[in-house]
Amino acid sequence: MAGRGHAQLRDRDDVLLSVRDLVxxxxxxxxxxxxxxxEVSFDVAGGxxxxxxxxxxCGKSTVARAIIRLVDITAGEVRFQGQDxxxxxxxxxxxVRPNLQMIFQDPISSLNPRRRxxxxxxxxxxxxxxxxxxxxxxxxxxxxxxxxxxxxxxxRRPHEFSGGQCQRxxxxxxxxxxxxxxxxxxxxxxxxxxxxxxxxxxxxxxxxRYGLTVLFISHDLSVVKNVSDxxxxxxxxxxxxxxxxxxxYARPAHPYTRALLxxxxxxxxxxxxxxxxxEGELPSAxxxxxxxxxxxxxxxxxxxxxxxxxxxxxxxxxxxxxACHHPVAVEISAR
Amino acid sequence: MAVESVSAPAPLLSVRDLHxxxxxERGTVNxxxxxxxxxxEGxxxxxxxxxxSGKSVTxxxxxNLLPRTAHVSGEVTYDGQxxxxxxxxxxxxxxxxxxxxxxxxxxxxxxxVKKVGExxxxxxxxxxxxxxxxxxxxxxxxxxxxxxPEPSRRVSQYPHELSGGLRQRVVIAMALACxxxxxxxxxxxxxxxxxxxxxxxxxxxxxxxxRGMSMILITHDLGVAHGRADDVAVMYAGRLVETADxxxxxxxxRHPYTEALLRSIPRIEDPVHHxxxxxxxxxxxxVDPPDACAFAPRCIYARADCLDGVPELSGLVxxxxxxxxxxxxxxxGEAALATNRTAGVTAAGLSLPQEAPGSG
Numbered sequence: 001m002a003g004r005g006h007a008q009l010r011d012r013d014d015v016l017l018s019v020r021d022l023v024x025x026x027x028x029x030x031x032x033x034x035x036x037x038x039e040v041s042f043d044v045a046g047g048x049x050x051x052x053x054x055x056x057x058c059g060k061s062t063v064a065r066a067i068i069r070l071v072d073i074t075a076g077e078v079r080f081q082g083q084d085x086x087x088x089x090x091x092x093x094x095x096v097r098p099n100l101q102m103i104f105q106d107p108i109s110s111l112n113p114r115r116r117x118x119x120x121x122x123x124x125x126x127x128x129x130x131x132x133x134x135x136x137x138x139x140x141x142x143x144x145x146x147x148x149x150x151x152x153x154x155x156r157r158p159h160e161f162s163g164g165q166c167q168r169x170x171x172x173x174x175x176x177x178x179x180x181x182x183x184x185x186x187x188x189x190x191x192x193x194x195x196x197x198x199x200x201x202x203x204x205x206x207x208x209r210y211g212l213t214v215l216f217i218s219h220d221l222s223v224v225k226n227v228s229d230x231x232x233x234x235x236x237x238x239x240x241x242x243x244x245x246x247x248x249y250a251r252p253a254h255p256y257t258r259a260l261l262x263x264x265x266x267x268x269x270x271x272x273x274x275x276x277x278x279e280g281e282l283p284s285a286x287x288x289x290x291x292x293x294x295x296x297x298x299x300x301x302x303x304x305x306x307x308x309x310x311x312x313x314x315x316x317x318x319x320x321x322x323a324c325h326h327p328v329a330v331e332i333s334a335r
Numbered sequence: 336m337a338v339e340s341v342s343a344p345a346p347l348l349s350v351r352d353l354h355x356x357x358x359x360e361r362g363t364v365n366x367x368x369x370x371x372x373x374x375x376e377g378x379x380x381x382x383x384x385x386x387x388s389g390k391s392v393t394x395x396x397x398x399n400l401l402p403r404t405a406h407v408s409g410e411v412t413y414d415g416q417x418x419x420x421x422x423x424x425x426x427x428x429x430x431x432x433x434x435x436x437x438x439x440x441x442x443x444x445x446x447x448v449k450k451v452g453e454x455x456x457x458x459x460x461x462x463x464x465x466x467x468x469x470x471x472x473x474x475x476x477x478x479x480x481x482x483x484p485e486p487s488r489r490v491s492q493y494p495h496e497l498s499g500g501l502r503q504r505v506v507i508a509m510a511l512a513c514x515x516x517x518x519x520x521x522x523x524x525x526x527x528x529x530x531x532x533x534x535x536x537x538x539x540x541x542x543x544x545x546r547g548m549s550m551i552l553i554t555h556d557l558g559v560a561h562g563r564a565d566d567v568a569v570m571y572a573g574r575l576v577e578t579a580d581x582x583x584x585x586x587x588x589r590h591p592y593t594e595a596l597l598r599s600i601p602r603i604e605d606p607v608h609h610x611x612x613x614x615x616x617x618x619x620x621x622v623d624p625p626d627a628c629a630f631a632p633r634c635i636y637a638r639a640d641c642l643d644g645v646p647e648l649s650g651l652v653x654x655x656x657x658x659x660x661x662x663x664x665x666x667x668g669e670a671a672l673a674t675n676r677t678a679g680v681t682a683a684g685l686s687l688p689q690e691a692p693g694s695g
Contacts (some may be wrong), residue, residue, distance in 0.1 A: 038668045055528035055529065055530065056528055085576070114361060120448045160618055164617060179557045192385040192386055192555070192617075193385060193555055193556075193557070193596060193599065193600055194385055194595070194596060194599055194613070194614040194617070194618070194633075195443045195600070195613075195614075195617060196599070196600070196601075196613075197599040197600065197611035197612065197613035197614070198613040198614075198615075200601065200611055201610065201611055201613055204610075206607070219528065219529065220601075222527070222600070222601040222602055222605075223601050225601065225603060225605070225607060226601035226605065226607070226608065226609055226611065227608070228607070229607070233367045236513070246606075249603070249607075257336075259530055259532065260529060261531040261603070263529045263531075263532065264529055264558065264560060264603060265532075265533075265536075265556065265558030265559045265561060265562045265563075266561060266603065267603075268604070269604060276530060276533045277534070277537075278530055278534075281498050281501070282498065293652070300586055
């Protein structure tokens with residue numbers, strides 16, 4: 001799977017964020033290197049929600065962190081409104097950052113426990129000044145109201161709120177600077193099932209109300225399907241499959257995507273449950289397999305998969321791209 | 336129930352009116368409130384609930400793993416034996432032999448400085464009095480049975496050398512070492528990825544069938560319960576609110592909480608951007624619970640009588656039981672919902688949109 005290539009990049013004027021051949025490596029000691037993200041390319045159009053899905057170690061969170069430069073980019077481009085963020089430093093980087101805001105998996109630990117939530121939410125405004133966007137420190141109550149946290153609790157501290165409420169506070173903090181892009185890294189994974197839907201609906205509401213572009217990272221295929229217009233499936237630092245959500249769930253072409261869809265407790269109707277029985281363990285990211293990185297576990301792997309890394313190619317004429325030498329035949333006629 | 340009869344076999348495990356309370360600084364936490372159920376030989380019971388519902392405390396009570404500060408009352412009978420009396424007597428070779436448990440995080444159930452083979456062998460030596468070499472040989476065999484490749488190499492590895500999925504298999508091997516008749520799995524796959532989860536659940540299924548074991552599967556994931564359990568018990572705020580065979584529970588549920596929970600989760604077959612139907616509010620505090628249905632403040636069916644006393648589970652143990660005065664899918668329930676919708680608010684003060692449920 002394990003693909004590289006740019007077939008999935010769109011030549012459109014409304015592309016807001018474009019990631020091209022992104023590489024992120026971490027030193028692992030003794031001259032070894034963790035290949036966390038390897039030549040990943042995708043783009044996000046304004047107003048779109050792009051879901052990034054994959055299992056632990058696939059690099060999905062690292063991609064998100066690299067985009068807002070929480071981790072260093074080893075190589076490649078991250079273009080936001082045409083400007084490459086990869087090379088930015090100091091004041092230039094600082095100026096871009098209000099446009100890209102993030103919410104995190106653990107809502108409680110991502111809020112400073114010693115500060116009042118009103119101050120947590122307005123910290124960005126305190127740094128940037130009230131004229132950076134449409135919110136000001138005087139309108140924080142309104143913002144709290146918008147995310148469903150009662151403004152009269154603004155003087156409380158994070159520990160006095162439930163996990164769901166803390167995630168709402170995290171969303172308010174992200175929205176305070178009027179970002180263009182909201183990056184959500186597993187935003188509902190730590191929440192109870194009865195609370196998850198509240199937060200997913202809130203993210204959708206905020207997206208339409210404030211015209212956000214959303215990058216939504218999750219391991220949960222049902223959640224990603226619910227929120228995303230397009231989806232990237234990742235495995236061991238590589239893109240496997242990318243395309244419109246409806247297309248990928250209706251006609252999954254990559255053996256790994258199919259394995260994921262077959263593994264969930266109530267498997268997707270488009271795959272056979274036995275396709276979830278992929279063999280073996282996730283290989284080490286310090287010594288990723290040659291060729292297609294999925295070949296060690298892929299039921300369809302042949303010699304070429306061990307030697308040649310597949311590039312992304314379009315499936316039919318749909319918004320659907322797969323990086324696989326032997327993609328599962330997709331019945332285009334059914335469209 | 337301890338009714339002896341040839342035609343109807345006695346349940347392997349029978350729990351009656353179980354209560355567990357913990358004294359805390361904020362007051363007494365009523366973690367489990369009057370839980371009763373039966374588990375028959377060879378069956379899998381899933382106990383489903385959110386954090387704080389009491390599902391894990393129930394499991395730990397069965398396994399005698401609660402801290403000393405816990406106040407427990409009620410009856411737990413296993414194969415005719417009074418389990419709480421066994422626990423009080425300090426019986427050595429019951430917990431971990433007849434009844435064993437697999438926990439959520441395999442890293443914390445394994446000793447990090449001991450080879451996995453020795454950890455499994457330790458169980459065999461302590462409980463069954465096996466010799467060291469005999470036990471090590473058996474440990475290797477057990478690793479093979481739980482699908483660990485190259486068991487002869489793995490026995491002498493440490494937990495940190497194994498992936499999360501393999502570690503959980505080691506824990507399962509350890510739990511199976513003494514041939515238990517009942518395995519309690521507490522969120523066994525919550526810490527692992529979805530493809531690993533499938534492998535582990537398949538493994539537990541196979542082992543249960545091959546060995547004729549019974550299993551209690553504690554999970555917050557309705558999907559896991561749906562595919563893997565014969566019977567399902569839904570817990571909310573320390574009580575069982577609905578129990579039924581899996582099919583009935585998922586397709587003909589009666590408790591509004593079960594219905595709301597199923598409606599709120601995104602499903603793979605739903606269309607893209609399907610608007611979710613969240614459950615409003617959040618689970619109640621377990622300190623000083625009001626004398627009312629605990630779900631009433633979040634329930635679209637709530638009427639005045641829901642706030643007057645805790646509804647009892649209907650029916651007999653073993654049948655479809657639910658603790659609700661206005662159950663969904665019944666005339667009483669539909670009438671309550673219609674009244675609430677007309678009023679725009681439930682008796683518990685939850686405001687309701689006028690449109691039909693599930694639309695949008």
